[in-house]
Amino acid sequence: MSPRTxxxxxxxxxxxxxxxxxxxxxxxxxxxxxxxxxxxxxKNEMDxxxxxxxxxxxxKRLRRFRAKAPASFEIIYERATEQRFYVLSRSRCGTADCPxxxxxxxxxxxxxxxxxxxQVPSCDCPHALKGNQCKHIIFVMSRVLRARHNLVYQLAxxxxxLREIFEGAPPISIEGEDNADTQDPNRKQVEGDCPICYTPFxxxxxxxxxxxxxxxxxxxxxxxxWAETKRQSGRGTVTCPMCRSPWQExxxxxxxxxxxxxxxxxxxxxxxxxxxxxxSIRALIMADPAVMGTLGTMKVNGDEASCLPSTSTHYGLSRxxxxxxxxxxxxx
Numbered sequence: 001m002s003p004r005t006x007x008x009x010x011x012x013x014x015x016x017x018x019x020x021x022x023x024x025x026x027x028x029x030x031x032x033x034x035x036x037x038x039x040x041x042x043k044n045e046m047d048x049x050x051x052x053x054x055x056x057x058x059x060k061r062l063r064r065f066r067a068k069a070p071a072s073f074e075i076i077y078e079r080a081t082e083q084r085f086y087v088l089s090r091s092r093c094g095t096a097d098c099p100x101x102x103x104x105x106x107x108x109x110x111x112x113x114x115x116x117x118x119q120v121p122s123c124d125c126p127h128a129l130k131g132n133q134c135k136h137i138i139f140v141m142s143r144v145l146r147a148r149h150n151l152v153y154q155l156a157x158x159x160x161x162l163r164e165i166f167e168g169a170p171p172i173s174i175e176g177e178d179n180a181d182t183q184d185p186n187r188k189q190v191e192g193d194c195p196i197c198y199t200p201f202x203x204x205x206x207x208x209x210x211x212x213x214x215x216x217x218x219x220x221x222x223x224x225x226w227a228e229t230k231r232q233s234g235r236g237t238v239t240c241p242m243c244r245s246p247w248q249e250x251x252x253x254x255x256x257x258x259x260x261x262x263x264x265x266x267x268x269x270x271x272x273x274x275x276x277x278x279x280s281i282r283a284l285i286m287a288d289p290a291v292m293g294t295l296g297t298m299k300v301n302g303d304e305a306s307c308l309p310s311t312s313t314h315y316g317l318s319r320x321x322x323x324x325x326x327x328x329x330x331x332x
Contacts, residue, residue, distance in 0.1 A: 062120050063156035073133065073153045080138035083108050086276065087144060088259055090172045094118065098159040099166045103140050104259075110273025110280045112262065115140045117165070120156050126267070145169040186215040195242055196222035208250065214243040 069077075086106045094100030100118040107113055113125045113136050121137045128134040133155060141152045147165045151157065157165075187209045190201050196218050201207065206220040218241065227238045227247065238247040262270040265280075273280035 059158050059160070061156050061158060063154075066154055069149075069153040073138075076133060076135050077138055077142070077152070079108075080135040081142060083135070083139075085136070085139050085143075087140075088112065090144070092166070092172065094162075097163075099162050101145070101166065101169075103144060105136050105140065106272060106276065107136065108278070110271045110276060110278055111265070111267070111269040112259070112272065113269070117141065117145065117162070118157075119159065119162070141165075184209075184211070184215075186211065188215045188217060190217050194219045194222055196226055210240040210243060210245065211248040211250070212240065212243075213245040214240060216240065216242040 085108075088104040088106065089102075090104075091102045092099065093102060098119065100116060103115045103117070105113055105115055107125060111125070113123055115121070115123045115136050117137075117140060121141070122128065123134050123136045125134050125136055128137065133153075138152060141147045142149075145165050146169060151161055151165065154161075190207055193200055195216060199219075201217065201219070207217050208220045208223050209215055209217045223241070226241055230238045239245060240247055259270070259272070261275055262272040263274075265271045271280055
């Protein structure tokens with residue numbers, strides 16, 4: 001009989017562990033964020049301060065920026081560049097950071113207007129006083145100061161734009177200085193004797209010359225005596241002492257005289273239309289009362305009346321109905 005074998009009895013395993021410890025091991029370990037260093041905080045503060053300073057330094061345009069010229073501007077621009085204006089004076093003012101310029105100009109009816117080119121360009125003409133952009137401001141910006149076209153139609157300018165305009169503008173001429181005369185190819189060299197007094201020309205003496213034909217020089221004082229003698233004798237227009245052609249007046253001299261002889265009109269403006277040989281009237285065209293309710297009132301300022309027919313009756317308006325226009329002439 002084989003001996004009896006005994007199987008080893010397997011004892012159950014016992015586990016003694018701490019639950020809290022097991023749970024902590026099973027949960028993922030969260031990384032704690034490192035606090036920002038002092039240098040990082042300082043850098044962020046500096047960046048924020050720089051942004052605030054830059055925003056404070058940015059200049060705000062006082063009127064809305066125009067990305068392109070409106071249709072109404074083109075009409076006024078055409079008048080400003082095609083009509084003839086005289087600049088009576090220019091004076092620079094303002095500061096170095098924000099320069100300005102005051103310009104006296106004569107309008108198309110002979111009134112003297114004051115134009116100021118500043119952050120908000122202004123003019124004291126009736127059209128501008130109603131809040132409109134007038135042709136006098138555009139004339140000064142475009143023709144006198146020769147500003148960039150995209151600045152001409154702006155209603156407000158930045159100080160940086162003003163500096164750019166005046167840096168590129170023609171210099172203001174000094175009293176008594178005549179740069180145009182020295183550039184006129186028709187003028188002869190100032191040398192020899194004056195054809196009126198027969199004394200030599202000297203550098204300190206003012207001279208004039210025949211602009212119309214011969215270009216001959218003469219003393220200004222001598223010519224003034226010659227011209228006054230011609231006027232008093234009643235022998236017609238003043239002529240050149242050399243070639244006898246009608247004397248062409250220097251525009252610069254003429255402009256200097258007109259302010260002294262201008263007459264203040266009922267609107268409060270000094271008017272020099274007679275001195276400049278231009279018309280001082282402007283037309284107000286009103287529709288016939290019979291069709292006033294349909295077409296309203298047509299008001300035409302200055303030269304705008306030139307676009308209408310020369311006759312007093314305008315046909316073809318309001319479905320073929322004849323519109324009789326009454327032209328009321330208003331003297332400025």
